[in-house]
């Protein structure tokens with residue numbers, strides 16, 4: 246049997262492990278921060294019709310510039326954005342990969358603030374970019390001062406701020422983003438994968454784009470839009486940044502089927518996003534109920550909650566799995582993470598957790 250180490254693989258990839266959140270068929274899957282509400286049937290029917298129409302043309306390559314889709318994203322994001330400021334790819338993971346391919350690479354570095362999204366170091370590795378794990382403040386917060394001093398200390402070529410942060414749920418203030426931009430000489434990425442779950446009065450980093458050509462804001466349809474399986478992520482930035490990303494994308498990277506499906510979903514944005522309020526309600530319920538059960542939930546601006554006070558995360562994870570409930574052990578000692586599901590899924594999780602008994606004081 247040939248093993249990985251027998252292959253002439255790149256030295257910098259030796260010994261690494263791939264992204265590997267468990268994919269298990271369980272009744273209650275609350276482990277990868279999806280929107281667990283199915284998409285409305287009338288929207289699904291419209292998407293199917295659009296995809297069916299696109300299929301008749303798949304003998305030809307798709308619009309390489311996905312112009313209609315970029316216009317639709319600009320319209321959805323508002324803030325006076327135009328299509329030339331928009332980029333998209335197969336999930337925001339691919340958007341981030343494009344950014345690292347264009348602006349990172351050998352001899353360059355990316356600074357993230359740990360603990361944060363586990364794909365950042367992997368995307369850095371894949372593109373030969375050095376990854377630097379910067380520090381956060383207590384309770385996983387990130388103040389303008391800490392962000393600026395970590396940037397000054399490591400002088401990275403790129404900085405990535407996850408707002409709100411995965412896996413902690415921590416919202417990020419615009420002041421921290423401004424401070425990071427001012428402190429850095431390079432690209433500043435704000436990963437707003439969970440932006441739609443923020444309180445309505447908290448502005449997006451999109452409000453900071455004007456006059457900041459090194460600021461890149463990445464978004465996804467995988468979370469609030471309930472579109473994870475379609476793989477669509479997008480980005481807002483200066484048109485020159487979009488030109489840079491064109492240099493590294495593969496031609497026709499967004500299939501005609503993906504473009505048609507995404508356009509269909511965006512045409513029904515209100516309906517697709519209708520469950521966001523309900524998901525926020527379940528998230529807030531998780532925070533209060535976890536505290537009542539004796540755990541230590543962290544504040545969350547996203548669709549999941551990280552909670553501490555777990556004596557043996559592995560044992561709790563396994564005990565819940567036995568009951569058909571899949572959550573996430575993110576490797577933070579004494580913590581677990583759970584996605585806010587439907588009311589019934591959230592109830593199933595809370596009841597199963599309560600049945601395991603109170604955590605030790």
Ligand code: PMP
Nearest residue numbers: 336337338362411438465467478
């Ligand atoms: N950024 C963050 C912070 C995420 O949590 C995720 C998905 N877990 C992504 C980006 C990537 O999502 P996608 O590729 O589905 O857009």
